[in-house]
Amino acid sequence: KISKNKMAIKTAVTILAGLALSTALPSHHREDGQKTVMEALSGGLDIGIDDGSIFYPERHVEASSTDMGVATGIWLSDAAASDNAVCLDGTPGVYYYLPGDGDGANKWYIHQQGGGWCESLDSCLSRSMGDLGSSKNYPKTSTLGGGYFANDTVNNPLMYNWNKVYFRYCDGNSFSGSNASSTMYKNKTLHWRGKHILKAGIDDMLNKRGLDKATDVVVSGCSAGGLATYLHCDHWAERLSVTKAKVVCMPDSGFFLDVDDGPMYHTGMTWAFHQQNSTSGVNDACIAAENPTSNCMFAEHTAKYIKTPTFPLQATYDTWQIGNDLGNKDPTVINAWGNNLTMLVQANLLNQPQHGIFLDSCAHHCGEWGDIRIDGDKQGDALQHWYMKGSAGLPNKGYYKQGQVYPCKTCCQMN
Numbered sequence: 001k002i003s004k005n006k007m008a009i010k011t012a013v014t015i016l017a018g019l020a021l022s023t024a025l026p027s028h029h030r031e032d033g034q035k036t037v038m039e040a041l042s043g044g045l046d047i048g049i050d051d052g053s054i055f056y057p058e059r060h061v062e063a064s065s066t067d068m069g070v071a072t073g074i075w076l077s078d079a080a081a082s083d084n085a086v087c088l089d090g091t092p093g094v095y096y097y098l099p100g101d102g103d104g105a106n107k108w109y110i111h112q113q114g115g116g117w118c119e120s121l122d123s124c125l126s127r128s129m130g131d132l133g134s135s136k137n138y139p140k141t142s143t144l145g146g147g148y149f150a151n152d153t154v155n156n157p158l159m160y161n162w163n164k165v166y167f168r169y170c171d172g173n174s175f176s177g178s179n180a181s182s183t184m185y186k187n188k189t190l191h192w193r194g195k196h197i198l199k200a201g202i203d204d205m206l207n208k209r210g211l212d213k214a215t216d217v218v219v220s221g222c223s224a225g226g227l228a229t230y231l232h233c234d235h236w237a238e239r240l241s242v243t244k245a246k247v248v249c250m251p252d253s254g255f256f257l258d259v260d261d262g263p264m265y266h267t268g269m270t271w272a273f274h275q276q277n278s279t280s281g282v283n284d285a286c287i288a289a290e291n292p293t294s295n296c297m298f299a300e301h302t303a304k305y306i307k308t309p310t311f312p313l314q315a316t317y318d319t320w321q322i323g324n325d326l327g328n329k330d331p332t333v334i335n336a337w338g339n340n341l342t343m344l345v346q347a348n349l350l351n352q353p354q355h356g357i358f359l360d361s362c363a364h365h366c367g368e369w370g371d372i373r374i375d376g377d378k379q380g381d382a383l384q385h386w387y388m389k390g391s392a393g394l395p396n397k398g399y400y401k402q403g404q405v406y407p408c409k410t411c412c413q414m415n
Contacts, residue, residue: 069145071096071166073138074209079200086191087170088124088133090182093197096142096166097209104161106213108245110205110236111148112221112228113169114366119268121185127172128190135170142166147369148220148252150380155370158384159218163210167201167221174228176297177276195281198232202239214245218387222366223320226254230299230306231282237308248387249306251299252313253320253366257341258298262324266298273297303349310349311356311386311398313379316341317406320365334406342401356391356398358382361405362412373414374400 073096079085080092087093100107115132118124127133144164150156171177171194179192205211219236221229229251237247260266272278273294279287285305286296295301303310316338322328326337342359349355358379360372370378375396377385382400391398404411 068151069098069143069149069164071098071142071144071164073140073142074201074204075135076197076200076204079196079203083196083200084191084193085196085200086193087135087197088118088128088172088190088192089136090189090191091135091170093170093200094135094138094168095201095204096144096168097205098144098164099210100161100163102161104159104163106210107159107162107216108165108205108211108214108218109148109159109162110165110167110217110219112167112175112219112225112232114221114223114225114228115169116224117174117269117272118172119271121183121190124172124190125185125188128188131170133170133172135168138168147367150369156380158380158387162216162218165201165205167198167225169225169228171197171276173272173276173278174224174231176228176231176273176278176281178279178281179275179277183275192276194276195278198235198281202236206239206242211240212243214240214243217243217245217247218250218383219247220250220252221254222252223254226251226312226366227256227299228254230254230302230310231297233306233308233310234283234285247308249308249310250313250383251310253315253318255299255303255312255314255318255341255345256321257325257337257344258295258300259325262327265325269297270294300344300348303345304351306349306352306355309354309356309390311358311383312345312349313358314341314345314360315364316359316361316402317363318365319363322363331406338406350399353391353397356386356394356400358400359402360400360411361402361408363407364412368412371412371414372402374402378414 073094076085076093085093118127131137144166149164151160153160173194175194175198177192177194178196183190217240219229219233229249233249240247256265258266278297279293282296283302283305286302287293289305290296290301317334322334345357345359350357358374360374362368362372370380372379385394386398402411
């Protein structure tokens with residue numbers, strides 16, 4: 001059903017480009033309205049549910065030796081051989097690593113890439129032929145700069161000199177799959193091992209990159225990577241408990257509502273959950289409590305069980321969700337959608353006092369780092385204040401809420 005709606009999805013994303021579909025990292029780089037993420041990262045292939053963002057770094061581009069943020073690619077080849085920790089096509093998982101310096105030498109920012117999901121054998125097969133399902137064409141180095149990765153104190157006051165990790169996404173289900181069986185489909189073998197790629201990356205960082213000496217860790221990701229942050233936040237904290245580090249999570253644009261309109265998000269994600277055997281690859285407490293357990297593939301349900309302090313960046317009127325989940329341009333309907341999202345955030349996340357949120361009223365998806373101000377703080381400042389003081393220590397108790405009706409053009413401007 002999703003494949004039949006491909007052209008409708010592309011049209012919706014193109015229309016919504018004028019509503020500021022942002023990239024995951026550079027805060028001012030927007031889509032040009034000519035390509036969806038399907039086309040940009042997979043050469044026009046149908047990769048499944050398109051989450052609407054063009055992801056950085058650019059495909060197949062080596063970093064310049066003069067760039068200040070040159071990160072080295074780490075191929076997880078040993079784990080691919082020993083634990084089948086592989087992408088959809090059987091190639092090894094990869095992350096890019098940039099060491100910190102100064103007082104950030106033992107502090108880490110870890111970003112999980114986004115890029116939608118595949119929700120059928122056809123879409124997973126197509127995805128396996130591009131960068132969202134295969135590491136075979138990844139560059140050896142990449143530039144990590146701007147946005148969350150900015151190396152200056154103005155734009156990134158908390159994490160400017162920290163170790164930085166960009167975890168590439170090639171499993172099709174937000175690093176959650178743990179199916180011991182591969183699938184032969186149209187003469188190609190598909191693998192469902194995202195959980196094992198995640199494990200391999202954490203192992204490598206702990207054993208070889210100095211993560212075992214960490215004092216501070218922020219785990220993040222945008223869009224499908226934002227969902228991965230909700231799904232794996234407590235797992236990251238558990239794995240890092242041996243370090244005694246302070247661990248928090250910052251999912252960006254990952255609070256996708258559990259609905260079945262547009263590309264039929266619920267149906268697609270439920271298929272992926274079962275096909276990839278993701279039961280052991282999502283939040284354990286959620287699995288123990290929810291019926292059906294596939295609810296735990298959705299942020300709105302998983303949020304209830306996250307114990308690790310979490311500070312999401314989220315648009316009330318997320319342009320991808322409006323265009324593809326809601327599928328309605330009526331401002332009255334969009335405002336009702338935003339009110340429902342806000343209610344779910346309050347009921348399922350903010351009912352736990354350790355959490356906070358930067359909930360803006362700008363129409364965008366991902367990015368806008370440094371472009372929006374709430375309660376006097378830009379995103380980077382809000383993160384720093386929440387991280388240092390906790391929700392209880394802030395006047396707004398960590399709830400940065402812009403609270404404006406749609407449409408609100410001024411909400412996207414720093415003022």
